[in-house]
Amino acid sequence: MIKINNVSKSFGTHKAVNTMNVTIPDGCITGxxxxxxxxxxxxxxxxxxALKPDTGSIEINGFDIAKQPIDARKQFMxxxxxxxxxxxxTGIEYINFMADVYQVPKEVREEKAMSLAREFGMEDKLNxxxxxxxxxxxxxAIIIAALVCNSPVWILDEPMVGLDPAAAFxxxxxxxxxxxxxxxxxFSTHVLEVAEKLCDKxxxxxxxxxxxxxxxxxxxNQHPGKELEEIFMEVTSHA
Numbered sequence: 001m002i003k004i005n006n007v008s009k010s011f012g013t014h015k016a017v018n019t020m021n022v023t024i025p026d027g028c029i030t031g032x033x034x035x036x037x038x039x040x041x042x043x044x045x046x047x048x049x050a051l052k053p054d055t056g057s058i059e060i061n062g063f064d065i066a067k068q069p070i071d072a073r074k075q076f077m078x079x080x081x082x083x084x085x086x087x088x089x090t091g092i093e094y095i096n097f098m099a100d101v102y103q104v105p106k107e108v109r110e111e112k113a114m115s116l117a118r119e120f121g122m123e124d125k126l127n128x129x130x131x132x133x134x135x136x137x138x139x140x141a142i143i144i145a146a147l148v149c150n151s152p153v154w155i156l157d158e159p160m161v162g163l164d165p166a167a168a169f170x171x172x173x174x175x176x177x178x179x180x181x182x183x184x185x186x187f188s189t190h191v192l193e194v195a196e197k198l199c200d201k202x203x204x205x206x207x208x209x210x211x212x213x214x215x216x217x218x219x220x221n222q223h224p225g226k227e228l229e230e231i232f233m234e235v236t237s238h239a
Contacts, residue, residue: 001026001184002047002153007056009042009208016042018208020056024153024186027179031199032188035236039208040188041081044157047186048078060153076153077102077146081188083138083162087131091122091141094130095148102149109148116144120167135162143171154178156187160194172198196228206236 002024009017017039024030034040045051047058049065049072058065063072086094092113099109117123120140130138139162146154154175160168175185175198189195195202196216204212204219212219212235216228223231 001059001061002186003059004043004047005057005059007043007046007053007058009046009051009054015208017046017053020208020210022203022210022213024184025201026152026184027182028200029175029179029185029187029198031195031202032186032205033190033192033195033202033232034188034205035190038205040205041157042208043205044078044081044155044186044188048076048155049073074102075151076155077149077151078155079139079142079146079157079159081157081161083135083142087138088129090129091117091126091133091144094141095126095145098145099148102151104149112148112150113144116147119170120144136164136167139163140167143167147174152183154183154185154187156185158188158190160189160191192228192232204232204235211235 004020004022007017007020008015020043032040032043042051046053047060047065049069052066060072061075063075065072086097089097095113096109114123117126120143122137122140122144125133125137130141133141143159159171163171175187179185179200199216201215202212202219203210219231220226220228223234
């Protein structure tokens with residue numbers, strides 16, 4: 001579970017996130033929906049401790065990310081919005097690096113990494129440097145490493161960008177399995193069709209403000225006869 005309490009963040013005169021109060025519960029895929037620049041990545045960077053909020057606090061499974069950073073970070077794994085990092089490492093070196101950080105036993109990581117590599121069609125690519133990968137292959141390597149670590153909270157920033165349909169299907173199923181086991185998934189997207197089909201709950205953000213926090217069904221009940229895309233455009237155009 002993630003609890004975001006009265007969190008704000010500004011960059012100069014620009015208010016990127018404005019007094020946010022939300023809970024990302026266990027047993028639930030929570031979609032974070034907004035235009036580019038709406039505040040999604042800034043929020044995720046604060047949740048993961050990459051950015052410090054100007055005000056408020058963030059707890060992950062009861063651990064404050066500012067006051068208990070090590071314990072809090074043990075609770076989550078993250079797939080960032082860009083896979084272009086650690087490119088001098090091979091795929092398997094990156095996976096082992098992340099597994100070392102999360103103290104995953106070698107016998108567990110090896111079996112899981114190979115199984116996931118086969119699922120994602122990467123088994124013959126893991127010994128190549130990541131700089132030689134396409135964007136989609138880099139994304140797959142990052143996702144495999146995150147899944148090997150398998151923390152209770154998953155934080156995914158636009159995880160399907162660059163993935164082929166088969167890989168995206170696998171990721172969606174992994175997300176569903178994770179929450180069925182009582183864990184939580186928090187993922188940002190601007191693809192409304194994905195959010196509508198996949199999410200148990202959605203957060204709608206625009207201009208750093210949360211305009212809706214609830215289920216897709218609840219949102220549609222507030223706007224009868226309209227599709228999610230129409231609702232999103234209507235809400236954000238009046239923001």
